[in-house]
Amino acid sequence: MGNVPPDIARILGPGEQVQLFIQQKIYHPKINVDSVVLTNERIILRHPHDLRLKRDFTDFSYTDVANAILDKGLMRSTVKCQLRMGGEALNLADLPNSDAEKAYGIIRSNIARYQTPFATGYAAMAPAGPMPQPMQAAAMGVRCAKCGQISAQGSKFCGGCGGQL
Numbered sequence: 342m343g344n345v346p347p348d349i350a351r352i353l354g355p356g357e358q359v360q361l362f363i364q365q366k367i368y369h370p371k372i373n374v375d376s377v378v379l380t381n382e383r384i385i386l387r388h389p390h391d392l393r394l395k396r397d398f399t400d401f402s403y404t405d406v407a408n409a410i411l412d413k414g415l416m417r418s419t420v421k422c423q424l425r426m427g428g429e430a431l432n433l434a435d436l437p438n439s440d441a442e443k444a445y446g447i448i449r450s451n452i453a454r455y456q457t458p459f460a461t462g463y464a465a466m467a468p469a470g471p472m473p474q475p476m477q478a479a480a481m482g483v484r485c486a487k488c489g490q491i492s493a494q495g496s497k498f499c500g501g502c503g504g505q506l
Contacts, residue, residue: 348396349378349387357382360447363433363440377433379447382455384422384431401431403448403455411445413438420444 345362353359361379378385384406388397405425412419418441422431433444482494483506490501497506 345378346376346387349385352385352398353380354382361440361443363436363444365435377436377444379444379451381451384448403451406431406448406452409445409448409452411441413441418442420448422448 345359349359349362357380359378359380362376363379364376375389376387378387383403384401386399386401388399389395390397401422401424406422407425408423410421410423412421416438417435418438420433420436420441422433424431433441436444482492482496484491485499485502485504485506487504488499488502490499492498492500492506498504499506
């Protein structure tokens, strides 16, 4: 992206790419304008202050974000990100609707990419392969009278206790 400020480009990690840069526009007079940078690894909030001579950065990894909610208004929208460790939600407020929709899509896709399979519902997913079929009684073998373990078909001795079948 060509409109990313050089101070943001300097703090990016190796292999980290900017996916969206949003400069929040406030319609009343204000010197400090916040901006939001969405990369493929984290969300960076840029806070210039002291007549733009100093800048503070706050970043949130996608592994720390539990959920994202798009609160769409008539002309402006808010993207709310619920954090895993509790605390206040990350609110990207007063964004133009088009920028908010893009930000929401990027955040949702990166949350799904960086979360563990168990956090994203891996256990609730349908199995990918064919369902296992129950074993037929003839294919199971013989049950041992001593220990109750089922041995392989055609065996003469129990694999668990060694008793004769």
